[in-house]
Amino acid sequence: MNLLEVRNISLAFGGVKALNDVSFTIRKGEIFSLIGPNGAGKTSMLNCISGLYRPTEGSISFEGADITGMKPFKRAGLGIARAFQNIELFSHLTVLDNLMLGRHTKMKTGVLAGGFYWGRAQKEEIEHRKAVERVIDFLEIEDIRNIPVGRLAYGLKKRVEVGRALAMEPKLLLLDEPMAGMNAEEKEDMARFILDIHEEMGSTVVLIEHDMGVVMDLSDSVAVLDFGKLIGKGTPQEVQENPDVIKAYLGEEQFI
Known part of the structure; x- marks a missing residue:
């Protein structure tokens, strides 16, 4: 069963296209990782899912209902929760x-x-x-x-x-680089918590993370963005072997 469906999403800021015709589905109960080089559009995609951004084109469905134009607080009420890359807590x-x-x-x-x-x-x-x-x-x-x-x-x-x-x-938990800036021990603890959230709490998890070892160990499915375009998706093994993904991470010259 698909919990979330992203269909042909494009997002533009003036002449800059952050996302370009991106489509993927997330199954209920999986850990889904969204990866790509810096500036690929990963956080922009999470912003579209959580409602902070409204896409220029395309649609997003959650549990079969279209939420494309829905306000962020209403999406939160449906069970979509977000942890931010830059800590957004009340420090006092x-x-x-x-x-x-x-x-x-x-x-x-x-x-x-x-x-x-x-x-x-x-x-x-x-x-x-x-x-x-x-x-x-x-x-x-x-x-x-x-x-x-x-x-x-x-x-x-x-x-x-x-x-x-x-x-x-949450039914759907969006994690934007939850391990950024952490040391090895802290990363290990966070990886364990993510697995426990998935297994014990039954939440579907969308993870943005630059540590490929963590991504490949935790994920059921992976989608890869590069300059706002989807260049690969599938199992961790399939993505690792995708020539377009290798090129995006290593550069065309090294790939050849």
Whole structure:
């Protein structure tokens, strides 16, 4: 079953075409990696899927419904969550508070009830707190739960960024370079968490990552972009053996 279908997506900024007629499908329950050289259009594609950008042409369907013109918050309500390449946390808030913000699409009580913190609002927050506690345990960040995010090491901030997306209990989790800037040990931990998210939580994962060893080890399917065009897709083995992919990464002269 296809969870997400991207059909003939093009995205232009004036005379610059960031994406050019890109199509692929993502099956429910897989880890799907989107790779390519810097400037290939990978983050632009995630922005189109999450709703930050509206494509110039083409369409995107989620669970069979067209979401091309849908606002980002409505896509979040459908179960599409995003962790950003550049950390987008609130540095003055604690880890716990940042994770609680990931539950905003599931909160039903109004501003008045929430402000007085009584009845249904109180019960609802208790339930959301339980969900966040499960994320904290899952990502092994119990000891930093009450520390302001701005005081954390970079690798822990990246983990909290992923945790906030996980707090939404996503059907589709978009991870934009979750291992960028990490050392070898931190990368190993993050790779383990991604596998556990996939296997234990049942989320479908879209991963952008430059470490090809990680991509080939984790992915069920891989799509390759170069200058906004899709130049290859398939299993990790098929992509590794694709001449166009080799050329894009190594350069035409070395390939010949």
